[in-house]
Amino acid sequence: MNQPAISVAYMTLLRRDIILAYRNRAEFANPLLFFALVATLLPLGIGPDTELLSRIAPGVVWVVALLATLLALEGMFRADFEDGALELMLISPQPVAALVLAKVTAHWLVAGLPLLIIAPPLAMMLYLPVGALPVLLATLALGTPVLSLVGSIGVALTIGLRRGGMLLALLVLPLYVPVLIFATSAVDAAAAGLPVSGQLAIMGAIFIMSVILAPLATAAGLRIALN
């Protein structure tokens, strides 16, 4: 038969969402702008105390990245829900979890990856030691996909609600806490010249677990939401 392979369906949906994001790019600039603004304003508000800034830099970068992700999260399935594309996705003969993974990947490429790109200059503005930058990037590279994946479960569960934004935050933020703790602890340790392999290993484990389990949970959540 002519049913496309799962990988073809995955790539097609990924490409579609990237094209759509490109054509709607103004919408996706907001969370990024938020990230840049907060990280820029904070040193102005706190004052030029180099030591203090460099001490809070890992936490600031991570908390702001987390909130920026949360801001972008709601849009993950919103348009598809409203125009009926989500229904078609659910009744596709392809495994829904694979399609969900494609959508989350696209979302991360558009909303998560840019955070990685602008994080180093912002961290430098906060006097994060240059030696800790690679670790900061590593935690963001492992952590932001987890934020998107775990967030997708919350989005699926709240998509049918008219004002689901607050509920989404309440649902998802507790699940973000472990990522935040291990990520900032890794960057702190790196800044102090201590080994970080333990924290990174745990973040890697969280990442792998989310890749495997979150799409299944999201697919089930979407099914319930659209019933």
Next chain:
Amino acid sequence: MDTVASDNLVATAELTARELACTRNERQLFSGVDFSLRAGEALRIDGPNGSGKTSLLRLLCGLGLRDAGKVQWRGRDVDDDRAAFLADIGYVGHANGIKLELTAHENLRFASALGRSKPLSTSSHALAAVGLKTMSDTLCRTLSAGQRRRVALARLLMLDARLWLLDEPLTALDTDAARQIEAMLRAHLDTGGLLILTTHRPIDLGAHPLKRIVLGV
């Protein structure tokens, strides 16, 4: 249930639904809905607004959950092999399911990757069949409501689906476009396809038998 009778029915009917029931918001929309459909036959779901026509369609394609009843497709329960059943259906719901920021051509191309595409079907053929040949590279945002509806219906022609489930397919269509869609539906039935639809407009399917069930009575 007497198995002999149901076996006979299954032997000739491609799609059989038995004792379907649906409850929404604690209100029973319908119960005990039975029908069977053979190749080349169409079924029209009638009933007043809010009687559950859309719910029945969604339930058939698996978007809605059944409270009771069974659906068999080619003699097999649809729950046994969901993917095979889903590959056989083409659904156009109330929402068009097309992306306004994509062109008509892109919409069809991406949609066909999600299902089982028909061999040798191209988006330009599909768009020509619904009268949108010249619009293939226009962003759907700039199309009218009727044209968007036609893009959604053209998706059916990209898929190798035997069973079409259409929720008000003629909404927003002008008379000429409605005629084109009717011709498309007749061609589908001619090739042994099955069709289930809801519509408030009279629909001309030529010589093909049009069964009716009425909900909410």
